[in-house]
Amino acid sequence: MLHPSYTDLMKVVNKDVEEGAEMVVNSRYSIVLATAKRARKIIEQENMDELIIPGDKPLSRAVQELGDGKLKIIAEESAK
Numbered sequence: 001m002l003h004p005s006y007t008d009l010m011k012v013v014n015k016d017v018e019e020g021a022e023m024v025v026n027s028r029y030s031i032v033l034a035t036a037k038r039a040r041k042i043i044e045q046e047n048m049d050e051l052i053i054p055g056d057k058p059l060s061r062a063v064q065e066l067g068d069g070k071l072k073i074i075a076e077e078s079a080k
Contacts, residue, residue: 004067006031012066013073025073031066034073038062 004012006028013025025031039058046058065071 004063009063009066012069015069030073034071035059035062035066038065038071 009031010025039062042058
């Protein structure tokens with residue numbers, strides 16, 4: 001099981017949303033998509049000579065980055 005949990009990740013992503021406003025993420029599916037996309041980017045970077053830390057899996061790193069607030073999820077309609 002990965003930590004932090006989906007619930008914790010959703011709280012981190014939505015922490016700056018004002019009360020009554022629409023949340024950035026309101027489903028686990030959005031968290032899964034965002035972390036999978038970031039994990040693929042990490043894999044691409046590792047293939048381009050970035051320092052690879054032994055035992056550091058791309059998905060675990062992506063989840064940790066999201067939990068630490070280093071990643072920002074942008075709603076699809078505002079990304080266009």
